[in-house]
Amino acid sequence: MTSTVAAAGGQYAQAKHIVGPLMAFNVGLFLVMAYTMLEAANAITIGFLLDTVAGMQGHTGLHQQPFIVLCVMFLAWLNYRGVLATLTFNLVITAIAFMAIIALFLAVQFGVSSVPLDFSAVTTDPMPYGWIGILASLHFGLWYYLGIEGTCQAAEEVRSPARSLPYGTMAGIMTLLIAATMTWYVCSGLIPWEYLGQAGTPLFDAARVTGNRGLMVLLFIGTMFSTLASANGCINDASRAWFSMGRDRYLPIWFGAVHPVYRTPYRSIIFLVPIALIFALGAPLDQVVTFSILSGLLGYTFMTFNMVMFRRKWPLDTIKRGYVHPMHPLPTIVLLILCATAYVAVFLGYGTQLIAMVSFYIIASLWFHFRRYRFVRRGDQFTMPWPRPEGY
Amino acid sequence: MDIWTVLEYAAWALSAVFALLMLSDMVRIDTTYDNDLLTSSREGEIEAAAERHTL
Numbered sequence: 001m002t003s004t005v006a007a008a009g010g011q012y013a014q015a016k017h018i019v020g021p022l023m024a025f026n027v028g029l030f031l032v033m034a035y036t037m038l039e040a041a042n043a044i045t046i047g048f049l050l051d052t053v054a055g056m057q058g059h060t061g062l063h064q065q066p067f068i069v070l071c072v073m074f075l076a077w078l079n080y081r082g083v084l085a086t087l088t089f090n091l092v093i094t095a096i097a098f099m100a101i102i103a104l105f106l107a108v109q110f111g112v113s114s115v116p117l118d119f120s121a122v123t124t125d126p127m128p129y130g131w132i133g134i135l136a137s138l139h140f141g142l143w144y145y146l147g148i149e150g151t152c153q154a155a156e157e158v159r160s161p162a163r164s165l166p167y168g169t170m171a172g173i174m175t176l177l178i179a180a181t182m183t184w185y186v187c188s189g190l191i192p193w194e195y196l197g198q199a200g201t202p203l204f205d206a207a208r209v210t211g212n213r214g215l216m217v218l219l220f221i222g223t224m225f226s227t228l229a230s231a232n233g234c235i236n237d238a239s240r241a242w243f244s245m246g247r248d249r250y251l252p253i254w255f256g257a258v259h260p261v262y263r264t265p266y267r268s269i270i271f272l273v274p275i276a277l278i279f280a281l282g283a284p285l286d287q288v289v290t291f292s293i294l295s296g297l298l299g300y301t302f303m304t305f306n307m308v309m310f311r312r313k314w315p316l317d318t319i320k321r322g323y324v325h326p327m328h329p330l331p332t333i334v335l336l337i338l339c340a341t342a343y344v345a346v347f348l349g350y351g352t353q354l355i356a357m358v359s360f361y362i363i364a365s366l367w368f369h370f371r372r373y374r375f376v377r378r379g380d381q382f383t384m385p386w387p388r389p390e391g392y
Numbered sequence: 393m394d395i396w397t398v399l400e401y402a403a404w405a406l407s408a409v410f411a412l413l414m415l416s417d418m419v420r421i422d423t424t425y426d427n428d429l430l431t432s433s434r435e436g437e438i439e440a441a442a443e444r445h446t447l
Contacts, residue, residue: 008435009435013435054396057396059394059395059397062396062400066400066407067400067403069403069404070403070406070410073407073410074406076410076414077410077413077414156435254427254431256431258431259430260421260429261421266417270414270418381435
């Protein structure tokens with residue numbers, strides 16, 4: 001769908017064309033909330049990391065707020081100044097972070113660490129909380145992958161969306177799978193799981209356990225850069241989703257402005273800064289993560305029936321696709337099962353937040369239906385040069 | 393005053409600078425350009441151009 005509906009807004013634009021306006025409005029909100037809170041979580045992590053390092057140097061009581069604010073402000077400014085600089089910066093710092101993880105992995109493998117890898121917990125007591133423990137952690141597992149689907153937000157800023165978007169998505173998934181697997185392997189081998197479950201900066205903590213000063217510096221930089229890159233991408237994605245809704249008048253048209261020089265959705269970028277700061281400065285990390293993944297989870301659930309409707313309304317060979325998903329509908333069914341299980345997990349652990357979030361989207365939907373939809377340009381919002389869907 | 397206290401003040405100052413840069417530029421753009429021009433982008437412009445392009 002991403003390679004075929006190549007427009008800023010990503011899943012929002014897909015929902016608009018495939019399901020309908022109310023779904024699109026909700027999906028747009030899912031994207032903005034998921035990414036903005038992920039950005040806030042990244043800023044919190046940077047503050048926490050600096051606090052840890054300051055504590056190691058004997059400075060107690062570091063004020064994290066200025067560093068959190070600086071992180072959000074700097075990245076918002078970078079996004080404001082243009083997408084090429086923003087995403088090039090992202091590519092460079094992600095590459096450095098990726099190399100830091102590989103360096104840690106290799107160093108540990110070749111005996112640089114003063115503490116050897118120890119996986120005895122896996123053999124002696126593999127599931128201390130049983131299956132309920134796995135269920136309870138499932139939504140954090142899904143959150144690990146949040147943002148990959150954001151590749152499509154760059155659709156209107158790349159030369160060939162149909163080619164670039166599948167390529168970018170797959171490159172992102174490969175980077176993530178390699179880096180995440182090495183992170184889990186090294187961290188669970190060096191750090192006791194009782195501590196790892198509470199760790200805010202596990203890679204840096206793993207480097208500390210090795211006792212190697214060079215690795216500590218490297219993983220400090222790696223953790224800083226990976227969180228900065230994540231936050232940077234989130235600003236890019238959230239602002240484009242917000243901008244797209246403004247452009248279609250799902251929100252005030254004021255948000256649909258493009259900077260005449262930098263070609264960025266500058267009003268949307270600035271508008272989302274205080275929202276990110278409210279969450280980054282006012283909420284604990286696990287709550288922010290939970291709100292982020294709840295919105296992401298709702299978005300992933302939407303993708304399942306969106307995919308089915310897409311194939312039914314426009315069967316293969318009726319429109320030009322950049323990429324054809326193999327084994328349909330098996331991936332969709334797997335995703336739906338994962339989402340359903342994650343809802344159970346979230347309800348068990350964060351039931352209040354789940355109900356609050358769903359209530360928020362219901363109220364927002366009512367507002368859109370009764371008050372906002374009258375302003376939407378109903379014909380103009382459908383922009384894909386596609387034939388009439390099957391059955392219409 | 394140790395280095396971390398200096399860094400805290402520097403972070404506040406830099407945050408203010410970035411905020412001012414964005415806000416001043418937004419005010420300048422909004423007062424210089426017509427709003428209809430700023431909001432004139434259309435979804436799918438690239439797709440439409442690709443459709444017309446023939447080799």
